[in-house]
Amino acid sequence: MPKFLMLARSDARAWEGLSAEEGQRIVQQYVDWSNRMREAGRLAGSNKLEDGDGRVLARNGSGVEVKDGPYSETKEIVGGYWLLEAADFDEAVKLAKDSPHLRFGTLEIRAVEEM
Amino acid sequence: MGPGTLRGRAAAAPDAPPASPAPAAPAAPLAAGDAGAAGPAAAGGVGELVDHLFRHSAGQMVATLTRMLGPQNLSLAEEVVQDALVRAIETWPHRGVPENPRGWLMQVARNRALDCLRRDATRARKAGELAAEPVNAPAPMAPMDPMAPMTSTRAQTSPATLLDPEGSGADDTLVMILMCCHPALAREAQVALTLKTVGGFSVDEIARAFLLRPAAVAQRLVRAKRLLRERRIAFELPARGLGARIGSALETIYLMFNEGYAATAGDDLVRSDLCGEAVRLAAILADHPATTLPEVHALLALMLFQASRLPARCDAEGALVLLADQDRRRWDRALIGRALGHLERCAAGGRATAYHLEAGIAACHAMAPSYAATDWRQILALYDDRLALAPSPVVVLNRAVALSMVQGPRAGIAALAAVADDPHLRGYYLLPATLADLWLRCGDRQTAAAHYRRALELPCSEPERRFLLRRLAACEPCS
Numbered sequence: 001m002p003k004f005l006m007l008a009r010s011d012a013r014a015w016e017g018l019s020a021e022e023g024q025r026i027v028q029q030y031v032d033w034s035n036r037m038r039e040a041g042r043l044a045g046s047n048k049l050e051d052g053d054g055r056v057l058a059r060n061g062s063g064v065e066v067k068d069g070p071y072s073e074t075k076e077i078v079g080g081y082w083l084l085e086a087a088d089f090d091e092a093v094k095l096a097k098d099s100p101h102l103r104f105g106t107l108e109i110r111a112v113e114e115m
Numbered sequence: 116m117g118p119g120t121l122r123g124r125a126a127a128a129p130d131a132p133p134a135s136p137a138p139a140a141p142a143a144p145l146a147a148g149d150a151g152a153a154g155p156a157a158a159g160g161v162g163e164l165v166d167h168l169f170r171h172s173a174g175q176m177v178a179t180l181t182r183m184l185g186p187q188n189l190s191l192a193e194e195v196v197q198d199a200l201v202r203a204i205e206t207w208p209h210r211g212v213p214e215n216p217r218g219w220l221m222q223v224a225r226n227r228a229l230d231c232l233r234r235d236a237t238r239a240r241k242a243g244e245l246a247a248e249p250v251n252a253p254a255p256m257a258p259m260d261p262m263a264p265m266t267s268t269r270a271q272t273s274p275a276t277l278l279d280p281e282g283s284g285a286d287d288t289l290v291m292i293l294m295c296c297h298p299a300l301a302r303e304a305q306v307a308l309t310l311k312t313v314g315g316f317s318v319d320e321i322a323r324a325f326l327l328r329p330a331a332v333a334q335r336l337v338r339a340k341r342l343l344r345e346r347r348i349a350f351e352l353p354a355r356g357l358g359a360r361i362g363s364a365l366e367t368i369y370l371m372f373n374e375g376y377a378a379t380a381g382d383d384l385v386r387s388d389l390c391g392e393a394v395r396l397a398a399i400l401a402d403h404p405a406t407t408l409p410e411v412h413a414l415l416a417l418m419l420f421q422a423s424r425l426p427a428r429c430d431a432e433g434a435l436v437l438l439a440d441q442d443r444r445r446w447d448r449a450l451i452g453r454a455l456g457h458l459e460r461c462a463a464g465g466r467a468t469a470y471h472l473e474a475g476i477a478a479c480h481a482m483a484p485s486y487a488a489t490d491w492r493q494i495l496a497l498y499d500d501r502l503a504l505a506p507s508p509v510v511v512l513n514r515a516v517a518l519s520m521v522q523g524p525r526a527g528i529a530a531l532a533a534v535a536d537d538p539h540l541r542g543y544y545l546l547p548a549t550l551a552d553l554w555l556r557c558g559d560r561q562t563a564a565a566h567y568r569r570a571l572e573l574p575c576s577e578p579e580r581r582f583l584l585r586r587l588a589a590c591e592p593c594s
Contacts, residue, residue, distance in 0.1 A: 015201050019320055020317065021167070021317075024167075024169035024170070027164065046210075047209050082209075
């Protein structure tokens, strides 16, 4: 089945002002969604990306310039991803629409190119 | 960002290096829940967190870290615990719920505290002690297997299991309760501090429960913590005066329960959480060898009896249902069973505190097949003892109801004359509401209606208001 990469972006301060109880409710919503995807055979993988700043590499003349970034304070930083299996793009979008992540940020879906 | 709430990554530690590669131990594939809770077989569903896991873990972690760091670092303990909760929110959606969620959270909070302390040279000495402290470390966690279900356990959501105490960290939690209820603090400060640090409630939640502005609650907490710092209150079981400290804690816990139970104001959900938290705290005291006193069991029995009636207290329309009219089949028998167990244990010692007498009264109600077939003579005798112990206008009011059931409504009305002008009952809607009920039983609808109207002018909750309006309508001649 075709795979779709779902990049989760959110504001670094998305959790500000939440109580412990609300925090637990949010985790539960994510776990419930993941379980639904898994039970439907749709979940192929998921990872959180490490906090802290990444590196951006670019050729600079004869060498390679390594720059810090993107910064984790940036709005809309990619914090993690899910790899979904779906029949087509429409179905992948449909599955993603249920994700609790949309309360806190955006999801970017890209189809994994099949050889 | 208000105090007592979670913070985002950026705000968490502006100048901090990334947290120690947080949990050295990430999620075991779909682990089986919370240590000490029921096994997966009893789980209501896979991947469900035990109710109030975050709150209760937060309370226990703050207590343990406060012991390790010293009470002067209570705010630091709260901060790193909040950071740990944020990390869980960021990590668990991808990695799954770890096998030992509490251990995971504690490890992250501890690492975070170490980071903070190491940055602070003047606190370096403490860091060594903290590092040496053995932690109930979670098992190393393998990367999540996306094909396996995330499991964890969930206590069945009956009120009985909601009210269960924690299994571990009881020493720290107990010391924390006694510290938060330190007699140097005002009662309101004790309640707020206990809810915040032991209960894991946020400032907003406390504010909602007590109809206060969040800023006022935050200020109350800051003052309370400063006072504890200034007094150099040690984080230990008090060697002297433990009995008085327990007494203070019981009063705080009972106030917390009544605030939740009385339903005078505030958010429904938060209020029932207050009742649950009060029972949980009393159970921690009752279970600990240092504090398992008869009066602790008496208060716990009393609150459990009262909590058992919560499911029957409102009807389908959300109006309050009086004890006389409650469907007793809806009372929580499991809680009554627990209450009876503690009632038995509170008899040891032979001393009857107010909690003993009130628990005895609550037991009479719990055991009665109906309102009419209640042992009102026994209840009246217990109220007489209660009044002899310490006079209170609210007890006079309740005793008048029992008296009316033994000697008739006019005797009840006569008894209430003694408190008609009591300043403590001014603004207490239950006084005119009780008078109204007694006059109605005398057949005087007009006087009853006048008292119901007076009750409606006083502050009360929405379910209570609906109840009063309904009773008032029943007094009208043509209805």
